[in-house]
Amino acid sequence: IINMKPSKIEISYKTILFTIFFLIFLWFLVYIRDILFILFISLIIMSAFKPLVEKLEKTHIPRIVAILTVYISGLIIIIYVGGTLLPPLITQSINLGQSLPKYLETVFPFVSIDTQFITQQIAPIGENILKVTLGIFSNLFHIFTIFIVSFYLLIERRQLENHLAGFMGIKSAENLLLIIKRVEERLGSWVRGQLTLALVIGIATYIGLLLLGLPFILPLSIIAGALEIVPIIGPIISAIPAILVALTVSPLLALLTVALFIIIQQAENHFIVPYVLRKSVGLPPVITILTLMVGAKLAGVLGAMLSVPVVVMVETIIAEYSKLKSSKI
Numbered sequence: 001i002i003n004m005k006p007s008k009i010e011i012s013y014k015t016i017l018f019t020i021f022f023l024i025f026l027w028f029l030v031y032i033r034d035i036l037f038i039l040f041i042s043l044i045i046m047s048a049f050k051p052l053v054e055k056l057e058k059t060h061i062p063r064i065v066a067i068l069t070v071y072i073s074g075l076i077i078i079i080y081v082g083g084t085l086l087p088p089l090i091t092q093s094i095n096l097g098q099s100l101p102k103y104l105e106t107v108f109p110f111v112s113i114d115t116q117f118i119t120q121q122i123a124p125i126g127e128n129i130l131k132v133t134l135g136i137f138s139n140l141f142h143i144f145t146i147f148i149v150s151f152y153l154l155i156e157r158r159q160l161e162n163h164l165a166g167f168m169g170i171k172s173a174e175n176l177l178l179i180i181k182r183v184e185e186r187l188g189s190w191v192r193g194q195l196t197l198a199l200v201i202g203i204a205t206y207i208g209l210l211l212l213g214l215p216f217i218l219p220l221s222i223i224a225g226a227l228e229i230v231p232i233i234g235p236i237i238s239a240i241p242a243i244l245v246a247l248t249v250s251p252l253l254a255l256l257t258v259a260l261f262i263i264i265q266q267a268e269n270h271f272i273v274p275y276v277l278r279k280s281v282g283l284p285p286v287i288t289i290l291t292l293m294v295g296a297k298l299a300g301v302l303g304a305m306l307s308v309p310v311v312v313m314v315e316t317i318i319a320e321y322s323k324l325k326s327s328k329i
Helices: 013-031 033-057 062-108 115-120 127-136 140-168 170-212 217-229 233-249 251-278 283-328
Strands: none
Touching: 013 033, 033 062, 033 140, 033 170, 033 283, 062 140, 062 217, 140 251, 170 217, 170 233, 170 251, 170 283, 217 233, 217 251, 217 283
16 A cells, blocks of 8 residues: 655745745836836837947047937938828828728629728728827827937947946956847847838839829838738738729739739849848748737737837847857856
8 A cells, every 4th residue: 555645835935035026026017018118119229220320430420429410310301201201191091991992892793891891990091090190299208208218328338338347247248248239230130121121112112003003002002011021921911902902993903013012022032131131130930920919919009010129139138148158068
């Protein structure tokens, strides 16, 4: 007969304290999540601007002047592009949202489509763009805070090594600086690459649709550029509205539109992506799609926008930390 004695599970007071403090720390992170968003966006901006600032510094321009030059140039571009594109974008988006149900009825005359539901879902696109624009201007304090924080991150970046060395010791500071430098390089190259890719695809789509004579080319082009962040699926989704609009004109125009998107996609895969993203190590397509879905589920549009940079940063930290540990063995 085997004598089975019940085993005791002992939990030390250290484990209890650790659990309590860990839960408090998680609650604190959730409580200051808005501040963390601002800090992370500032880090992304700093990583994207840092190479430009350093290039200007090499021409014997003081660092603060170089930072101000980059910031002012970026601000001028944003104001000019926003003032030029926003009014026609809002107008064309409203018209597209109102006309798309009619286009669907024309293209699929024998299919029963709930046009009222589609109208309710799509018609507010232009109004939503206007609301987002007004919301951006109403949150000028947060935008100003983001640029101020990233500005000081750029200024104090040179002093980071001294601060870390005094706080952690020289050897630990060197290891941490290697990881920080790699994160900055990866984040900066990813952001610059994605923005460049979206701009190139958006402009190419705009020129192509303009030559074909399609209406609503501005929102359709912006959709094509914005969805470049979604691998595989994004280009397909961005082509559907343009093809539907073209079908209402003629089948030939629809075929030409399909050909246009195929040509742009092939040019992107073989020429644009290898050139633009040659220094940026991206994520696998499936990981990127899942990351965007999780980010959108957790924090909406902002979560989707920041989800991929977060994963890129975490992946880089883990990879560089593993390299450092393996080099010590």
